[in-house]
Amino acid sequence: MRKQPIGFFDSGVGGTSIWKEVINLLPNESSIYLADSRNAPYGEKSADEIRALSVKNTEKLLELDCKLIVVACNTATTNAIDYLRSNFKVPFIGIEPAIKPAALSSKSKSIGILATKGTLSSALFARTSSLYASELNVIEIIGKGLVERIENGLINTPETRELLQSYLDPMIAEKIDYLVLGCSHYPYLIPLLKEMLPVDVQIIDSGRAVAVQTKKILELNSLINTSAEQGSHRFYTNASVDTLANLISDVDFTKEVEFLDF
Known part of the structure; x- marks a missing residue:
């Protein structure tokens, strides 16, 4: 399981700010990022809608074999992370205002x-x-x-x-x-x-603190990747590929950005 990717999801492209902090701290980890831009912004939706979207994103990341999930969205964390932790066995890292x-x-x-x-x-x-x-x-x-x-x-x-x-x-x-x-x-x-x-x-902002907590939880669960090789990264969006690709263009990691209907 150590070589399985870390999963990230957000109500769009903003969670890439969290992704950058995590991968800078843990360059040997691989990752999968889901940008649910079709449903952005989550902040205007009801708590039930936010929870349903968070479950959908979690299930997709688990289908893609993620070992840990970073809820890279304040709104999803504050409205859904307790439910996610109660209903899925994978470790979750949340983000809330600092x-x-x-x-x-x-x-x-x-x-x-x-x-x-x-x-x-x-x-x-x-x-x-x-x-x-x-x-x-x-x-x-x-x-x-x-x-x-x-x-x-x-x-x-x-x-x-x-x-x-x-x-x-x-x-x-x-x-x-x-x-x-x-x-x-x-x-x-x-x-x-x-x-x-x-x-x-x-x-x-909370990016650095989330990265530190992610490393801590990986270590506590014996999930940290001990390989010396740099990780690989896949990004999926259900809206504009160009916007997502542009926001991560400054990061010097091997990465793929694709459209995915989820």
Whole structure:
């Protein structure tokens, strides 16, 4: 089982930001990535719909012989990972907004969270926020429309800048010193965010922490690939192959990007 691939799924291409962190840390691991772009964004769907899509993606990755599954989507994690862990035997790694490090590090005691509606309204997010940020001023903003623009390759455009600025303005007004990105698509906006935010605002995403946790769980389950060979990587999307291929073009690994009707 050690040589079997790690599976990843997301409501589209955004989870490639998580994939990059994992593969950079574990270059000998192979992987399979499912971009469910046809159903993006998950953040506007009901909890039952999100769970059903997460089950569908999990079943496809298990058909493809994955040894561990990374739910590279905040919305799917916060709404479905407990169900997945209860109903499938494979280990799961989830991703949720990194509220804890922001809350512990904030000096202004004011932090911003940019996430989807599905994540911000979930029980898991509420528990985490209550545990670590109850004494802070937390400005929660739903990034409506951002996932769709990233899915369509419309990142550095005037319209995206205008939309993003409308979400940042209330946070800037509250003098946040940390911005937590609560969607795996949003790291692709970091170059824009750095231009638009005050220089003293730190941006936090969960990618590195997910990679470290993935390595830990592989080791605990004796699943880590001990081969010295670099892993191979397959990417499947049920929408635009070009958008997915473009977002991973900067990664120097052997990879295949294909359309798959799932």
